[in-house]
Amino acid sequence: MADRPTGGEVRVSGFSSQQTTERDLWKVRRRVGMVFQDFRLLPGRSALENVALVLEVTGTRRKAILPKANRLLDQVGLSTKVGALVEELSGGERQRVAIARALANDPYILLADEPTGNLDDRATRGILDLFWDINATGMVVLMATHDLELIRRYPDARLLELDQGKLVYDSATADVETP
Amino acid sequence: MYAMREAIAAFHRAPVLIGLSSGMVGLALFVVGLFSLATYNLQIALTAIEARVEVVVYLRDDTRQSEIDHLLGELAAYPEVSRVNYVSKRDALERAQRELPEFGQLFLESEVNPLPQSLEVELRPGNRTPDVVERIAGGVRNYTFVEDALYGEEWVDRLFALRRIGFASTAVLGAAFALVAALIIGTALRIAIFARRDEIYIMRLVGARNGFIRRPFILEGAMAGLAGGLLAIGLTYGTYRGVYAYLFEVAWIPAGWVGMGLVAGALFGAASSGVAIRRHLREV
Known part of the structure; x- marks a missing residue:
C-alpha cells in the first residue's frame, strides 16, 4: 500500500501486488482504509479538512463532501471538534480523525498499524471500542499490535499471531501453535 | 477548483x-x-544605424529627363524600395554648402558646379541588407547614364x-x-x-x-x-x-x-x- 513488497504477493479485493502497476495503485488504496500509529494527518488543517481531503481526492460531488465529512467525524465522536486544527487535538482525538478519514472512501477493509501505540490507556480503550463499533457495521478491521493484553480484553476478536513473518496462531481455528 | x-x-x-x-x-x-x-x-x-543604409545613384550631367524618369520608375518598382528622391546638381550644391560650411567658400568661388545629380534610394525596414543594396546598385550600374551607384559597401558589410x-x-x-x-x-x-x-x-x-x-x-x-x-x-x-x-x-x-x-x-x-x-x- 505504502511500499511495494520485496517478496511474496499481497492480494486485496481482487488486486494483486504482482499485477497492479504503480499507475493503478490508487484503485487499491481507495478500497483500503488505513490508520497509523503517528496519525499522518495534515498539519495546519482542521479535522474536517483532513477528512474532506479524501473525499475531494476521490472525486466526491462538492455538495456531498462537507455533509459526509461531518457525518464521519460524528461517527467517531468528534462532532464538537470539526473545526479544530490538528495541532489543537489530543492524541486520541487525532487518531479518531485518522479513523474518520480512513472510513471516508467506504473501504472494504480498515487496516490499523499500531493505532494505539502513542495513546494513553483511556484513549486506547476508546479507539478499540470505536473499531469494534465499526466492525459491527460489517467492515473488516485488521489491527496490528504488540500488546497482547490489550487484545485479550476483546475475547470475541479474531486473533492472528505472526512470528518472523509466519502465522503461528489463529483463534478462529486454534489449530496452529498456541501462543 | x-x-x-x-x-x-x-x-x-x-x-x-x-x-x-x-x-x-x-x-x-x-x-x-x-x-x-x-x-x-x-x-x-x-x-x-541600419536606417541610414541607402543606395545613391550618381547620374551623368548629360542624362536626359526621360532617362531619369525611366530610372525613377524602375527603382520605385522594386518591392524593397520605399522612396526614391531626385537630387539635382543645384540641390546637391545647396546641401553641400549647408552641411559642409567649411567648404562654403570653395563652392561659392567655383564657376562650375562639380557635384553630380543623383537619385537617393531609400529602402523599406527589413530590406536594408547587403544582398538587396548590392542587387539594386548592380542593376542600375548597367545604365549608360549612371556614373556610379554607391552604398558604403564595407560599412554595410560591417554593420x-x-x-x-x-x-x-x-x-x-x-x-x-x-x-x-x-x-x-x-x-x-x-x-x-x-x-x-x-x-x-x-x-x-x-x-x-x-x-x-x-x-x-x-x-x-x-x-x-x-x-x-x-x-x-x-x-x-x-x-x-x-x-x-x-x-x-x-x-x-x-x-x-x-x-x-x-x-x-x-x-x-x-x-x-x-x-x-x-x-x-x-x-x-
Whole structure:
C-alpha cells in the first residue's frame, strides 16, 4: 500500500501486488482504509479538512463532501471538534480523525498499524471500542499490535499471531501453535 | 477548483517558503530582464544605424529627363524600395554648402558646379541588407547614364556582421540565461515540494491519482513564477530608471516583452514545478 513488497504477493479485493502497476495503485488504496500509529494527518488543517481531503481526492460531488465529512467525524465522536486544527487535538482525538478519514472512501477493509501505540490507556480503550463499533457495521478491521493484553480484553476478536513473518496462531481455528 | 484552492492556500500556509521560491524565480528572471533591456537597446541602436543604409545613384550631367524618369520608375518598382528622391546638381550644391560650411567658400568661388545629380534610394525596414543594396546598385550600374551607384559597401558589410554577432550572442546568451533561470526555478520549487512531502505521501495513501496531486503544485509553480516575473520586472525597471538617471539614455523594453516575461515566468514556474513533482512522485 505504502511500499511495494520485496517478496511474496499481497492480494486485496481482487488486486494483486504482482499485477497492479504503480499507475493503478490508487484503485487499491481507495478500497483500503488505513490508520497509523503517528496519525499522518495534515498539519495546519482542521479535522474536517483532513477528512474532506479524501473525499475531494476521490472525486466526491462538492455538495456531498462537507455533509459526509461531518457525518464521519460524528461517527467517531468528534462532532464538537470539526473545526479544530490538528495541532489543537489530543492524541486520541487525532487518531479518531485518522479513523474518520480512513472510513471516508467506504473501504472494504480498515487496516490499523499500531493505532494505539502513542495513546494513553483511556484513549486506547476508546479507539478499540470505536473499531469494534465499526466492525459491527460489517467492515473488516485488521489491527496490528504488540500488546497482547490489550487484545485479550476483546475475547470475541479474531486473533492472528505472526512470528518472523509466519502465522503461528489463529483463534478462529486454534489449530496452529498456541501462543 | 480544488487545485486552484490548494495552490492559493499554499501561499497562506507557507508564505516564507513560497516567498523565497518567488524571490529566487524573480532574481533568475531579473537577469533575463537585464539581458532583454541590453538586447533591446542594442537592437534600437543597430536599427537606427541600419536606417541610414541607402543606395545613391550618381547620374551623368548629360542624362536626359526621360532617362531619369525611366530610372525613377524602375527603382520605385522594386518591392524593397520605399522612396526614391531626385537630387539635382543645384540641390546637391545647396546641401553641400549647408552641411559642409567649411567648404562654403570653395563652392561659392567655383564657376562650375562639380557635384553630380543623383537619385537617393531609400529602402523599406527589413530590406536594408547587403544582398538587396548590392542587387539594386548592380542593376542600375548597367545604365549608360549612371556614373556610379554607391552604398558604403564595407560599412554595410560591417554593420551586418555586427548584427549577426549580436543575433548569435543574443540567442546563445538568452538560451543560457533561460536555462539557468529554469534550473534555479526548478530547484526553488523542488525545495517547496520537498517541504510538503508528508502531504504528498498522505494524498497518495488516501488514493489520490498522480494527476490530482500534481495539479495544485503546477498551479502553485505558475503563481510563484508569475510573482517572480512581477518582481523581476520591478527590479529591471528600477535598474532602467537608475541607468537612465545617472549613466546614459536607454529605452524601456516594449510592453509585449514585459507581457512575454510574465507569461514566461508563469510557464517556467509551472513547467519546473511539473517536472519536480513528477520526479518526486516517482521517487516516493
